[in-house]
Amino acid sequence: MRLSILTAALAFAAAGCATSGGFDKLYPGMSSQQVVEAMGSGPSRAQEFPDKSTAWYYGEDRCVLMREDKVVTKATTEENTTVDAKVITLRDTTKAMCAPAEYATTPKREQQLDTPFGTIKGDLDPSAAVKKVKGVVTGEQEQPEKTEQATTPAP
Known part of the structure; x- marks a missing residue:
């Protein structure tokens, strides 16, 4: 299930670039589908960790940490x-x-x-x-x- 959501999100990324406007609307607890909808596309790249969490990167300046299909935290370039x-x-x-x-x-x-x-x-x-x-x-x-x-x- 989680792999199919990640695959779908990466497919959205191939369709177009993410906008930064939706990033401000993200909050902990959001589902991966809500993140994709808010951002207008999936991540440009993703990084998986052994504890089954995944970092979704939107370009080089924004990222969202997901665990069990929920947003844990987000970060921006400072x-x-x-x-x-x-x-x-x-x-x-x-x-x-x-x-x-x-x-x-x-x-x-x-x-x-x-x-x-x-x-x-x-x-x-x-x-x-x-x-x-x-x-x-x-x-x-x-x-x-x-x-x-x-x-x-x-x-």
């Missing part, structure tokens, strides 16, 4: 920090993630730096940036770690 200077803009966001407490992992974070010279996306580690700049200025490159080579040929 913008943690925005620095808007005249020359640069820095955004730090935590991506939406739905998982049962026992399977929760560190949330995926993404930073985006907009400059007049372009945009940099990803994990912007300040210490790594300092090392890169230092290497460019001094002309030194970080040496890769040496690994031991096998002394006997492989069969």
Whole structure:
């Protein structure tokens, strides 16, 4: 039964993109059919967990955690920090993630730096940036770690 509902929901996802307007109407206890009706389509992807709960993702910014065909919780991507200077803009966001407490992992974070010279996306580690700049200025490159080579040929 649960598999057929998930299959039906994924079929709805193939029919079109979900709108964000219905996401605000979702609440714990809603059935999967009510979620699909409120969102206008099924999820763009789903992730199942060993405790028989399923995370339904609507794009990268919204997710709904379902267990026994009922909504348990929902989450959205959150913008943690925005620095808007005249020359640069820095955004730090935590991506939406739905998982049962026992399977929760560190949330995926993404930073985006907009400059007049372009945009940099990803994990912007300040210490790594300092090392890169230092290497460019001094002309030194970080040496890769040496690994031991096998002394006997492989069969």
